[in-house]
Amino acid sequence: xxxxxxxxxxxxxxxxxxxxxxxxxxxxxxxxxxxxxxxxxxxxxxxxxxxxxxxxxxxxxxxxxxxxxxxxxxxxxxxxxxxxxxxxxxxxxxxxxxxxxxxxxxxxxxxxxxxxxxxxxxxxxxxxxxxxxxxxxxxxxxxxxxxxxxxxxxxxxxxxxxxxxxxxxxxxxxxxxxxxxxxxxxxxxxxxxxxxxxxxxxxxxxxxxxxxxxxxxxxxxxxxxxxxxxxxxxx
Amino acid sequence: xxxxxxxxxxxxxxxxxxxxxxxxxxxxxxxxxxxxxxxxxxxxxxxxxxxxxxxxxxxxxxxxxxxxxxxxxxxxxxxxxxxxxxxxxxxxxxxxxxxxxxxxxxxxxxxxxxxxxxxxxxxxxxxxxxxxxxxxxxxxxxxxxxxxxxxxxxxxxxxxxxxxxxxxxxxxxxxxxxxxxxxxxxxxxxxxxxxxxxxxxxxxxxxxxxxxxxxxxxxxxxxxxxxxxxxxxxxxxxxxxxxxxxxxxxxxxxxxxxxxxxxxxxxxxxxxxxxxxxxxxxxxxxxxxxxxxxxxxxxxxxxxxxxxxxxxxxxxxxxxxxxxxxxxxxxxxxxxxxxxxxxxxxxxxxxxxxxxxxxxxxxxxxxxxxxxxxxxxxxxxxxxxxxxxxxxxxxxxxxxxxxxxxxxxxxxxxxxxxxxxxxxxxxxxxxxxxxxxxxxxxxxxxxxxxxxxxxxxxxx
Ligand SMILES: Nc1ncnc2c1ncn2[C@@H]1O[C@H](COP(=O)(O)OP(=O)(O)OP(=O)(O)O)[C@@H](O)[C@H]1O
Ligand SMILES: [Mg+2]
Numbered sequence: 241x242x243x244x245x246x247x248x249x250x251x252x253x254x255x256x257x258x259x260x261x262x263x264x265x266x267x268x269x270x271x272x273x274x275x276x277x278x279x280x281x282x283x284x285x286x287x288x289x290x291x292x293x294x295x296x297x298x299x300x301x302x303x304x305x306x307x308x309x310x311x312x313x314x315x316x317x318x319x320x321x322x323x324x325x326x327x328x329x330x331x332x333x334x335x336x337x338x339x340x341x342x343x344x345x346x347x348x349x350x351x352x353x354x355x356x357x358x359x360x361x362x363x364x365x366x367x368x369x370x371x372x373x374x375x376x377x378x379x380x381x382x383x384x385x386x387x388x389x390x391x392x393x394x395x396x397x398x399x400x401x402x403x404x405x406x407x408x409x410x411x412x413x414x415x416x417x418x419x420x421x422x423x424x425x426x427x428x429x430x431x432x433x434x435x436x437x438x439x440x441x442x443x444x445x446x447x448x449x450x451x452x453x454x455x456x457x458x459x460x461x462x463x464x465x466x467x468x469x470x471x472x473x474x475x
Numbered sequence: 476x477x478x479x480x481x482x483x484x485x486x487x488x489x490x491x492x493x494x495x496x497x498x499x500x501x502x503x504x505x506x507x508x509x510x511x512x513x514x515x516x517x518x519x520x521x522x523x524x525x526x527x528x529x530x531x532x533x534x535x536x537x538x539x540x541x542x543x544x545x546x547x548x549x550x551x552x553x554x555x556x557x558x559x560x561x562x563x564x565x566x567x568x569x570x571x572x573x574x575x576x577x578x579x580x581x582x583x584x585x586x587x588x589x590x591x592x593x594x595x596x597x598x599x600x601x602x603x604x605x606x607x608x609x610x611x612x613x614x615x616x617x618x619x620x621x622x623x624x625x626x627x628x629x630x631x632x633x634x635x636x637x638x639x640x641x642x643x644x645x646x647x648x649x650x651x652x653x654x655x656x657x658x659x660x661x662x663x664x665x666x667x668x669x670x671x672x673x674x675x676x677x678x679x680x681x682x683x684x685x686x687x688x689x690x691x692x693x694x695x696x697x698x699x700x701x702x703x704x705x706x707x708x709x710x711x712x713x714x715x716x717x718x719x720x721x722x723x724x725x726x727x728x729x730x731x732x733x734x735x736x737x738x739x740x741x742x743x744x745x746x747x748x749x750x751x752x753x754x755x756x757x758x759x760x761x762x763x764x765x766x767x768x769x770x771x772x773x774x775x776x777x778x779x780x781x782x783x784x785x786x787x788x789x790x791x792x793x794x795x796x797x798x799x800x801x802x803x804x805x806x807x808x809x810x811x812x813x814x815x816x817x818x819x820x821x822x823x824x825x826x827x828x829x830x831x832x833x834x835x836x837x838x839x840x841x842x843x844x845x846x847x848x849x850x851x852x853x854x855x856x857x858x859x860x861x862x863x864x865x866x867x868x869x870x871x872x873x874x875x876x877x878x879x880x881x882x883x884x885x886x887x888x889x890x891x892x893x894x895x896x897x898x899x900x901x902x903x904x905x906x907x908x909x910x911x912x913x914x915x916x917x918x919x920x921x922x923x924x925x926x927x928x929x930x931x932x933x934x935x
Contacts, residue, residue, distance in 0.1 A: 302837055302928045322842050330839025341834045341932065345491055357480040358839040406839070 248311070249410050249442040250299055251275040255308030255318075256466075257294050268294040270466035271308070276410070281436045281443045283453035286463035292446040293414055295463070299444065300335050300412050301328040312410070330359045333410045334403030338418035340395040342387040348374070348398050349383045355406045373405040374398075377431060393424035400431060404441075411435065413445040417452070429456045476844045485851035492824065496852075499820040500860045506813030507864020507908045510806025511900060512871040517799040519872070519895035524791070525764075537759040537771050538782045539572065540564065562778040564754045572759055575773050577766040580608040583754045585730040591723065592654040592698070593641050600637055602655065602723045604730030608760045617889050620649045620705030626728045631655075631701035637722035638706045648703045655725075657733060659697045699733070701725060810908070813860070814915035817853055821919030824849075825926070832923055833931025842924040849920035850913060857912025861905035868904070869896055 257269040269291045276282055284292050297303040298310060301317055304325075310317040312332050320328065329335075334355075342351045352373055356366045374380055377397035387395055396416060403411055413432065417425030433456050436443050447453050453460050462470045476484075489496045525534075541564035562568060573581040585604035590597050609615065610622045615632075623630045631653065638645035641653075707724070761770045771781045825832070832845055872894030880890040 297929050300837070302932075326836070326839060326841035326844075329837060335837050337837075337932070341830075341837070343831060343834060345487070354835070355838045357484075358476055358835065358844060360477055402838070 247278040249276050249278045249280070250310065250312045250444075252295070252299070253309040253311065255295075255298060255305045255310055257291075257298060257303065258306050267291075267466045269298065269305070272463075272466070272468055273308075274461065274468060274471070276442060276444055278409070278442055279436070279440045281433065281456065281458045282445065283457035283460050284444060284446045284463065285448070285450055285453055285460060286469075288448075290463040291466040292463055294466075296412050296414050296444065296446055299410075300333050301325050302335075330355065330406060332408055333412050334406065334408040336396070336399050336403050336411065336413040336416045338415040340387070340392075340399045340419075342395055342398055342402070344387050347384050347386055348379060348390065351387070351398060352402045352405050355402060359406050361406070369405055370401075373401040376404060376435070377401045391424075392420050393427060396420060396424075396428050397431065400428070400435075404435065404439075408441075410442045410444065413443065415446050415448065417447070417449070425452070432456065476840070476847070481844075481847055481851055482855075485848055485855060488824075488828075488848070489852055489855060492827075495820060495823070496856060499816050500856045500863065502816035503810075503813040503857060503860025503908055503912060504863035504867055506806075506810035507861050507904050508867035508871060509809040510803070510907070511865050511868025511896065511904050512875075512894070513802035513806040514799065514900055514904075515868060515872045515894040515896045516875065517795070517802045518897065518900070519876075519893050521795040521799070522895050523891055523893070524795070534764045534784055535761045535767065536783065537761060537767060537774060538756060539759055539774055539779045540756040540782075541568075541753070542778065542780050564757060564779060568777070568779070569754065569757060571777060572757065572774055575770055577762045577770055579760040579762055580606050581757050581759050582606040582727050583731070583757055585727060587657070590656045592656060593651075598637075598640060600722045602657075602725060602730070604727035605632070605724045606727045606758075606760065615705070615707055618705045618707040619646060620703075622705065623726045624704070626726050628726060629699065629701050629729060630704040630726065632705040632707055632724040633703060634722040634724070635706055635708050645706050648706065651703050652700050653703060655699045655701055655723075657697055657699070659695045659733065661693045661695050697733075810911055814911045817856060817912050817915035818919060820856075821849055821853060821916055822922070824852075825919055825923045828923075829926065829931045832926050833928045836926075836928035837932065845926070846920045846924035849923050850916050853912045853916025853920070854909055857909040858905065860912065861908030864908060865896070865901050865904050869894075872896065 252272055252274050255269060255272050256267065259266040259268060272291075272295060284296065286292050294303070298305050298317075299312075301320075305318050308318070312328065315324070317325065317328060342348075343354070346354070349370055352370045353366055356369060361369070371380070374383060377400050379394060379397050379401065382390060382394060382398075387398070390398060396419075400416075403413075411432070416432070417428055420428065429452060432443055432445065435441050443457075445453075445457065450460075459471070459473045461468060461472075541562065569581050569583075572578060582604070586601060588599065588601050590599045592598075605623070607623075607626045615622050618632070620632070623632070633641070633645070633648065635645060638648055642648050759770060759774065761767050767783050771783055774781050835845065876891075876893040879893050883890055
C-alpha cells in the first residue's frame with residue numbers, strides 16, 4: 241500500500257462525462273487527464289458546477305465515464321464489470337461526503353462496521369478494525385451513539401472512520417467541511433493531514449476554499465467548465 | 476455480503492418500517508389464510524364424505540355369490556370371461572375368502588322377520604345379524620348404550636324407530652330383556668316323526684324318491700332371551716341391498732347359530748338340491764376402498780361372482796379433485812393480490828431507501844448485494860406471512876366448523892369436522908407463500924440493484 245511518491249494511485253486519461261439535457265449536452269467533465277501519485281494530498285478547487293464532484297465520483301467508481309479511461313491498481317475502471325466496480329469501491333477507495341451520509345438508524349459502531357460487512361471481512365476481525373478506525377478519529381466514547389446524537393463535526397469524523405476502516409489506498413472527500421463551521425472544519429482537515437502523513441494514504445479532496453486548500457494540501461488542481469485549468473504542486 | 480450479515484440487515488430494515496412491513500405481511504397472511512381455509516374445507520369435506528361412505532359399508536365391501544345359483548331357479552351360465560369352474564359358496568369357500576390378504580371379515584347376510592316378546596306384549600320386527608367389524612365402521616358412533624360386548628353374546632341393539640315402538644322412553648330400554656321367537660330348522664332324526672314338529676314346512680313329505688339324498692328337517696319354535704344394550708339412530712348396513720331393514724340387531728355369530736329356517740330351505744327340498752350349508756351370498760369387508768379391486772379379482776379367480784361399488788368411489792374422487800382445484804384457484808387469487816402488496820411495499824421501499832442504497836453502494840455494496848437484500852426482505856415477509864396465514868386459515872376453518880356445528884346442533888344433527896389441515900398443507904402453504912413472495916420481490920430487487928448511486932445520493 242505504501243509506495244514511493246512517484247507511484248500512481250489513480251490516473252484519468254482523457255476522461256469525459258456528459259449529460260444529455262433535452263437538446264443540450266452538458267459536459268460536466270470534459271477531457272480531463274490527471275495522475276494522482278501515492279501519498280499525495282490533492283485539493284480539487286473550482287466554482288460551483290465546474291465538475292469537481294462528477295470527477296470525484298468517476299474516480300470513486302460511483303459513475304462511469306462517457307469516454308476516456310481511469311486507471312487504478314493497473315486496471316481501467318471504465319471497462320470493469322459491475323462486480324469489479326463494487327470491489328474497487330470496497331477496497332481501493334474510501335468516500336467522505338459533505339452531508340456525512342451516515343445511516344441514521346445505526347449506531348456509530350454499526351455505521352463504521354458496514355464497509356467490513358460488505359467486504360465480507362471475518363466477524364472476529366471486525367471489532368478490532370472498527371475500534372482502530374474510531375480511535376483514529378477520536379470518537380471511542382461515542383461508539384453506541386446514533387448519528388442524530390452526534391454533532392456535525394463528530395458525524396464527519398464518524399464518516400471518516402467509516403471511509404478508513406477497510407484500509408483503502410485512496411481517500412476521496414467531497415467538500416468534507418462544507419457543512420461545518422471553520423473551527424470544526426479545520427479539525428477535520430487536521431485529521432485528514434494526519435491520516436495522510438501517518439498512514440501514507442492518498443487523499444483527493446474537493447473544496448471551494450482556496451485558502452484552506454493552500455494550507456493543508458500538497459497539490460492544488462483547479463477546474464472550470466469541466467476542464468482542468470491549473471495544476472500546481474506546492475513547494 | 477455473507478448470508479448472516481444479509482439476514483441481519485434485512486431483519487433490521489423490516490423492523491425499521493415496522494408498520495408498513497407488518498401490513499404487507501398481514502396482506503400475505505390473509506392471502507395464505509384464504510388459500511388454507513378453502514383447501515382445508517375441501518379436504519375436510521372430502522374426508523367427511525369418504526368417512527360417511529365407508530360408514531355406509533358400501534365402498535369397502537365386496538359382495539360374493541356363487542355362479543351356481545345365479546338367478547333363482549335358472550341353471551348357472553358358464554362365464555366365458557372367467558374360465559374357472561363354478562363352485563358352491565360353502566363354509567370352505569368362506570374360509571378361503573377370509574384368508575385372502577386385506578380381508579377383514581366375511582359374513583353372510585342374515586335377516587329374518589320374526590316376533591319378539593317384550594314386557595308381555597308381542598311385536599313383529601326384522602332381525603339382522605351384525606358382524607363384529609361393524610363396530611369400527613362408524614355406523615354406531617352416535618349410539619346410546621354400547622356395542623355388543625363380544626361376538627357371541629346374547630345382546631341386542633335396537634333401531635330407534637323400533638325402540639320407540641317398544642317404549643316412549645327409548646333410553647329406558649337399556650339393560651332390559653326381550654324374548655326373540657323364531658323358527659329353528661332341525662335336522663330330522665333317523666326316523667321322521669311328524670308328530671313332534673309343530674310347524675308345517677317339514678311336515679310335508681319330502682320327495683319320495685330322494686328322501687335319503689336330501690334329509691328333510693323339522694321346524695321347531697324357539698325362544699331366546701336377549702339383553703338390550705344399545706339404541707342406534709342410523710340404520711346400519713349389513714350388506715348390499717340390505718341396509719335399513721334390520722330393526723333389531725344381534726351379533727352375527729349368534730344369528731348364525733340360531734339356524735333360522737329360511738324361505739328357500741323349502742325350495743331346496745323341493746328341487747332336491749342339497750345346498751345345505753351353502754350361502755346365497757357373502758359380504759366381504761375389505762380394509763379400505765383401495766383394496767377392493769385386488770380382493771375382488773382374487774375372489775373371482777376362485778370361481779365366484781362378485782359385485783362392488785368401486786366405480787362410484789372413483790367418480791366421487793374426481794368430483795372432489797375438481798372441487799379442490801376450484802378452491803385452490805380462488806385461494807391463489809387471494810395470494811396473488813397479496814403478492815401485489817409485496818411488490819408495492821418493496822417498490823415503495825426503494826423510493827424511500829434510495830439514499831440508503833446509494834450509501835451502501837458507495838461503501839462497496841455490489842448490485843448483487845442490494846438485490847439479495849431486497850430479496851431476503853421479501854422472503855422473510857413471505858415466511859412470516861405464510862406462518863401467520865396458516866394459523867389464520869386454521870382459525871377460519873375452526874370458526875366455520877364451530878358455526879356449522881352450532882347450526883347442526885339446533886337441527887338435532889350430529890356434529891361434523893368441516894375443515895382439515897394436514898401437515899402437507901401447512902408445509903405447502905408456507906413454501907408457496909415464500910416462493911410467491913420471492914417472485915414478487917424479483918422486480919423491486921432488480922430495480923433497487925440497478926439504482927445509480929450518484930443519483931441516489933443526490934436525494935436529500
Ligand atoms: N445527473 C445530472 N444530470 C444533468 N446534469 C448534471 C448531472 N449531474 C451534474 N450535472 C451537471 O454537471 C455540472 C457539474 O456538476 P458537479 O456536481 O460536478 O459540479 P461541482 O463542481 O461539484 O459543483 P458544486 O461545487 O456546486 O458541488 C453541473 O453543471 C451540473 O448541473
Ligand atoms: Mg459538488
